[in-house]
Amino acid sequence: MVEVVALGELLIDFVSCGKSAQGNGLFEACPGGAPCNVLAMLSRLGRKTAFIGKLGDDMFGQRLKKAVEELGIDTRGIVFDRSVSTTLAFVDTGAGGERSFAFCRKPGADMMLRQEELDKTLLENCRIFHFGTLSMTHTGVREATRAAADIALRSGALISFDPNLRPPLWDSTAEAKAQIEWGCAHCDILKISDDEAEFLTGITSAKEAGMAIRGRFPNIGLIFITCGRNGSIALYRDLVVCAEAFRFPNTIDTTGAGDTFCGCCLDAVLGEGLGNLTIEKILKMLRFASAAAGIVTTRKGALSAMPERHEILECVKSAPGGC
Numbered sequence: 001m002v003e004v005v006a007l008g009e010l011l012i013d014f015v016s017c018g019k020s021a022q023g024n025g026l027f028e029a030c031p032g033g034a035p036c037n038v039l040a041m042l043s044r045l046g047r048k049t050a051f052i053g054k055l056g057d058d059m060f061g062q063r064l065k066k067a068v069e070e071l072g073i074d075t076r077g078i079v080f081d082r083s084v085s086t087t088l089a090f091v092d093t094g095a096g097g098e099r100s101f102a103f104c105r106k107p108g109a110d111m112m113l114r115q116e117e118l119d120k121t122l123l124e125n126c127r128i129f130h131f132g133t134l135s136m137t138h139t140g141v142r143e144a145t146r147a148a149a150d151i152a153l154r155s156g157a158l159i160s161f162d163p164n165l166r167p168p169l170w171d172s173t174a175e176a177k178a179q180i181e182w183g184c185a186h187c188d189i190l191k192i193s194d195d196e197a198e199f200l201t202g203i204t205s206a207k208e209a210g211m212a213i214r215g216r217f218p219n220i221g222l223i224f225i226t227c228g229r230n231g232s233i234a235l236y237r238d239l240v241v242c243a244e245a246f247r248f249p250n251t252i253d254t255t256g257a258g259d260t261f262c263g264c265c266l267d268a269v270l271g272e273g274l275g276n277l278t279i280e281k282i283l284k285m286l287r288f289a290s291a292a293a294g295i296v297t298t299r300k301g302a303l304s305a306m307p308e309r310h311e312i313l314e315c316v317k318s319a320p321g322g323c
Helices: 033-042 058-072 120-124 141-154 173-185 193-201 206-216 256-270 281-294 310-317
Strands: 004-009 010-018 025-032 049-056 074-081 088-093 099-106 126-131 158-161 189-194 222-226 232-236 239-243
Touching: 004 033, 004 074, 004 120, 004 141, 004 256, 010 058, 010 074, 025 033, 025 088, 033 099, 033 126, 033 256, 049 058, 049 120, 058 074, 074 120, 088 120, 120 126, 120 141, 126 141, 126 256, 141 158, 158 256, 173 193, 189 193, 189 256, 193 206, 193 222, 193 239, 206 222, 206 232, 222 256, 222 281, 232 281, 239 281, 256 281
Parallel strands: 004 049, 004 126, 010 088, 049 074, 126 158, 158 189, 189 222
Antiparallel strands: 010 025, 088 099, 222 232, 232 239
C-alpha cells in the first residue's frame, strides 16, 4: 500500500536568484509543483508516496521524473505526452518577500491529464489522496481529479485538499471559487492559507474565516490555516488551536513553505488518525509543521529542499511556540 497519493502539477519553478554581471535577472530551475512538494516532505519523513500527473516528453519532463524518483516517490502514475510541453513557472520575490508568478501553460502538460489515464491501482490502495485546484482549471483534468478523488474515497482513503490558488491561471475568480468550494465539500482534511480563506469567505480574520468554513463544510474533519509570519491555526471539532511561526533571519524563498507544512500535517494524521485528537496533539502537529516550513524558506526551491526529521525536531526544541 502507498500511504499518500497526490495528483496535480509537476513543473519547473524558475526562482529568481539575483542578477548577472550584465545586470540581467537570473533564475534557478527548481523542480516543483504543490502536490508533489507535499509528497517530497512526506517521503523525507519516511512515508510511502506516489504521484499522478502528466509531463511533456521533453528535457524538463525527463528531469522532473528523475528528480521525483530520487526522492523515493513512486512515479508509475506519471504519463508522458509528446504533443505538449512540461509546465514552467517563473517565481519572482519582491523586497517584502511577496511572490509573483508567471506560467508557461497554454497549454501545459499538467492540464492535459485525462480520466482514462489515471492509475486506479494507486488510488484504490492509499490511505490519503491529496489534490489542489491547479488540476481543476480546465475541464478534462478537472474530470480526472474528481474521478480520482471518488475512487480513493470509495476505497476508504481520507481526502486532503489544498486550494493553492493562482488567480492568473483561471478564466474568472468566480470559477476559481466554485472549484475551491467543490474541494472543500469533498475533503476530510483542508489546508488553506489565510488569503485563500478570505477569498473563499470574504472574512479577513483567519480564525473567523476558519470557523465559517467549518460551519459551511461539516464534512471537513480537520482544517489547517497557514498565516505566514503570523503562524498557523487548526480547527478540529470544537477546538481552535494556534501556533506561532518559526522565523529565520536567513529566509530567502518562501516557495513550497505551505506544501512543507501540509506534508508534515498529513504525516501526523497518518500517525494519529482523525478520531481522537487533543489540543496537545494538534499543537505538537502545528509546531512541527511550522518548523519544517520555516527551514524550507532558508533554501531555494521546494521539491529538493525538504528538511530531515531530526532537523525539524532540533528546530522545535530551540524555539518557543503556541499562542
